[in-house]
Amino acid sequence: MxxxxxxxxxxxxxxxxxxxxxxxxxxxxxxxxxxxxxxxVITSAFTSTGSAIQACINSPKTCGS
Structure with a gap:
């Protein structure tokens, strides 16, 4: 044992x-x-990108500034 x-x-x-x-x-x-x-991080990046694209669609003159 x-x-x-x-x-x-x-x-x-x-x-x-x-x-x-x-x-x-x-x-x-x-x-x-x-x-x-x-x-x-990815969700935030896509949300920011989507908001920027929507802003360009709504107001093309101010897009890119």
Missing amino acids: RKLLQALKRDERGVTALEYVILAVVVVAAVTVGGAVLRN
Whole structure:
């Protein structure tokens, strides 16, 4: 029994698996946060572009200034 417990104590395979799980969680969190930020930036850019185009359509003389 003692040899089994010592062997389990030296076995690091579970630790490695846990490290990969933690790494995967960090990557998923980073992608999720990055996606949310990127979505807001893209939405803002398209909204600004759409507003500028609409302003040019409504008032062509002031377009581009």
